Amino acid sequence: MATKSPFSEIPSQLEQIPEDMPIVFISYSWDSAEHKQWVSDLSKDLREKFRVYTLLDQYNRGGDDLITFMQKGLNRADRVLIIGTPKYKEKIEKQSGGAKFEDQVITIELYHNMGSSKFVPILRDGSFGDSFNELIETRTGYDMRNDTNYEKVLQELASDLWGCPMNAAPTLGPKPNFTPASQILQPFTASTPQDFSTIVKSYILEPSKQILLTELIEDETEEAFNKVLQYASYSHQTTAQTFNVYLKVHQEAIAKLMSAILPVVRYGSINQQRLFVDGMVKLCIKPFKNGEITSEGTQYVHLLASTFLYHAMGLAAVKYGRFKLIKLLFETKVPAPNVFSPSCSYPLECLAGYNHWNHDSLNIYLQASWIYPYSQMIMSAIRNCFGRIFIDNNDFQNGFYTWEHLASLLCHYYKYQRIADNWFPIGGFVNKRASLLRYEDDFYTNFFKQAGMDKDNWSPIKQGLFGGKYSEYVATYEEGEKFYDKNRY
Template sequence: MTNKTEENTLPKMFISYRWSSPQHEQWVLDLATSFRSDGVDVILDKWHLKEGNDTFVFMERMVNDRSVTKVLLICDAGYVERADQRQGGVGTEAQIVSSEVYSKVDQTKFAAAVREIDEDGSPLLPRYLANRLYFDFSSEESFASNYEKVLRWCFDKPFHPVPPIGKPPKYLDETFQGNSDLLKGASALRAIQSRGGDPKKAASAVLSGIAEDAKNLCLSLADVSDSDQRIVDTIEQSIPLREQAITAINAIIENDEGSSSADAIHRFLEDLFCLWDYGRPDNGRYSVIDNDALKFFAHSTFVATIACCMRQRKFSFANSVLSTPFFKPNSNEYTGKLENYTSLRTYLQSLEEIRKRRLSLNRLSVHADIIKDTFNHSIVSFGNFMEADFTLYLRGMIKSDTGVSDWVPVSLVYASDSYGAFPTYVRATSKSFFSRLSPLLGDASAEQIRSTIRDGKGRIRFGGWADPDVWQLANAEALATRG
C-alpha cells in the first residue's frame, strides 16, 4: 500500500476508450487494474465518474488537467470510427485531444494503445493520431512487451536512455592531414557499404594509408622533450585512427574471400612493423621512448585484429595472418630479415618505468591500464582483447621449442582475479568446435595443449598474486572432451 505522499509522486494516467462491448470493457478494466498495481495512478470512468456527472466535462477535465501526465487512448474499430466522425463522447474527446496534440509543444502526454489492425496489417488509429506514438496490443504475443513499454512511458524510463555527453576528444584540437583522412575514412567505408559497394575493397582502400598516417600523426604531435605525458597524450589522440583501422579490418574479415583478404591485413601489419624502430629525426637525437606511441598503436591494433577474427570465429583466417612471417627491413631499407608475430610484443619504458616513477603509481602495468581505458568504447571489447592476447601467448608457447612463449599478454593483468575460462575455450569443450579452433593454436591436439601448459608451469608472471592461471583460462582440463 502507498501513502498519500507516495501517491503524489506517482505518474497519473487517464485511460480513454469506447464501450464497444462488455468483453472490451473488461479488457480495459483489467489493464487499468494492472497499471495501478504497478504504481500508476490510473483515472478511469468506471472508478472516478460518479453517477449523474457530466461525462463530457469529466473527459475535458482529465485531458486538460496538468496533474494528469499521460493520456492513453484505447483504439479499436468503434473508437476510431467515432473519433474520425466526431460522434458521441469519443468524438467530443477527439476534438479536445486533437487540439491539445496539435497546439502543445510537449507532445509526450498522449499515446494510443492499438487493439485492432486492418486487413492490410496497419494499426487502427484516428486520423489525428496517425503519426503519433502507439503501443501494439492487437495480439496476446505483443501484450507483455508493450505493457512494459507503456509502463516505462508513464514513468519516463525509456529502454534506451540518452547517454551522458562526455568531453570533446583532445585530437580535435590538432590539425593533421594524412593519406586516409582521419575524419573521413571510416565514414567513407560506411557510405560505400550502405550503397551496396564491395565492403572488402572499401575497407582495403581505407586501410591502405593508415600505417603511414599513424607515423605522421605521432610525429606531428611530438615535441622536443622526451616525456611520458607526451607519449600518453599522443596515444590518446591516435585512438580514432586506430578505431578506423579496426573498423576496416573487421569489414575485411566479415567479407573474407580467401588469401587476398588475409594478405591485405598482413600487409597493413607489416607496414606497422616496419615502423617499429623508427627514430624521431626532428630533434636531432634518439631516445628509448621515441617510438612508444607508435608501438602502442601497432601492438593494440594487432591484438584487436586477432580479436576480430576470434569474435567472428574465423580461426583459420587468423592462423593465415599469424603463420606468414613479417619482413623487417634494415636501416638501408633494401635488405632485411623475417620475424614472426611475437616480435610485435612490446615493453613501453615510458609507461612502465618513467611514468610509474614520476607519478609514484602503484600499478602493475600502466600499459594494461591504458589498453583497458582505450577499448571501453571500441568495436572490440576489452574482454575480446584479453582473450586474443591470451591466445597469442598460448600459441607462442605451443609452437616454441622451449615451451615458453615470447609473447607477453600484458592485458591479462586484469585476468588475475578471474575464475573460469575465456568464452572461446569454454566452447572448445566441444570436439567439433575445438577442431575449428585448433589451427589458431598451431594445430595442436587437446592433450598437446595440456602437456604444453604443464611444462610451461601454467603461469604468466606479473608479480605473484597477479599471475593469471593459464590452465584455468584455457579450460585445459575440459578441452575436446564432449562430442
C-alpha cells in the first residue's frame, strides 16, 4: 500500500483558525511593490506585537484559490481592515479583479447590516473621500499616512481589534443624589461664627450651592459694613479708650467672615476665594461727608475690619500654598470712594495691608511698648481664626512673619510707592530674618530657604508671584535686605 506524502496536502491559513484572538482580514489593492510590502509589515506587526490573527493573500500557498480565500476570509473574520488609497478606489470602481470582488462582498454585507463595525478603513494615501467608496469613507477609521506616527496608531488599532479601544468612553458613575430645587434655594442661617464656618464649608463642597455661597458672603459682608458704619464718626481725637472701642466693633463685625477664612482658602476655588476679597474691598469703602476730599489720621480706623481679613487670608494662603490667591490680593483695587480718596482707586494692599500709624502712636493706642506694634495688633486680632492649624503660638508667629515678609517684598515688586521708590513695609519679620543665617528649623526659615533650592520651581514662583521668575524674586529680596538693615528698629 502506498504511503501518503506529508507534502501532498498543505493546509491553508483558513484552516485551524485559533479561537482565543481576534481574526482580521486585510483587504487592499496591489498598487506597487512598496505598498504590498507595507501591508505585509502591518500584518506582521499585528501578529507578532499584538497577537492578532491576520488573513492576508500574501500568505496563500501555491494552488490556493484566491476567490475562495476572499469569500471564506471575509465571512470568517471578526474585523476587516480596508487599506485605502486612490488606486484602491479606482480599481473597485472601474476594474475587475481581487479588489473589485472584495468590495462587492463588503458592499453586500453592509447593505444587509448598516450598523456593523466589522469594516475598518485604514487610510494609507490620499484622503478618505479619494480612497474609499461612499459606504466606507464615512466610517471611523485610522490615518496611517504618516510613518512617524505608525507605532502610536498601530497600538490604537490593535487595542480596537481586541475590543479594548483606547478612546473608550469612561465608565458611568453612580446615580447622582440631586438636591430638590426647594432645598437648593433655601439658605441656612448662622447664629454663631462656628455655624457660619460650617455652612460655608458645606457650600464649598457642593457645586450646586455656589449661588447660595455667593449670597451668603455678600449678605454677611453687607451686615459687617453696616455695623462698621454705625461707628464711622472719626472726627474726635483718638485715645486708647476710643481705639479699643473701634477694635472691638470691627472684630465683632467680621467675626463670622473671619471664621470662614480657613475653609475658603483651604478648600475653595479661586472664584470662591474672590468673594472674600470682594468683601474686603467693600469694607474699605467710606461714604464722604459734604465738603470732604480726603481722609486723615484717625479715620484710618475705618480700615481695621478689612485689614484683619486681609492678613488672615494672606497667612492662610501661605500656610496652604495658595499663592494665586496672594497674587489676587495684590492685584485687586478698591474703587472710589474709599478711605484714601472720594475719586481715585487704590490697590487693596495700600488700604488693608499697610501700617497707617507710626509706631509710637499705635503703642499709645494699644497701651503697649512693642517694637512693631502693628504686627502684634494683627496677630492678636487673627490668632483665634487659626485654632490648632499651627502647633503653638511660636509656630503661628513664624507663619505670620513669613506672610508679612513675603507681602513686603510684593509691595515693592508691585511698585506701591507711598514713601519712596525703594520703600518696603516693615514689621516683626525684620528681626526674624536672622534665623535664616542660623539655619533654624521653623516655618519661616524653611519657607525662604526653599526658594533657593527650588528656584523657578518654587511654588510662589510657579503660581505667578514675582512675574513667575525666580530672578525677579532674588532681585527684590536683595533690595529688601538693604532696606530692612537700614530701617530696622
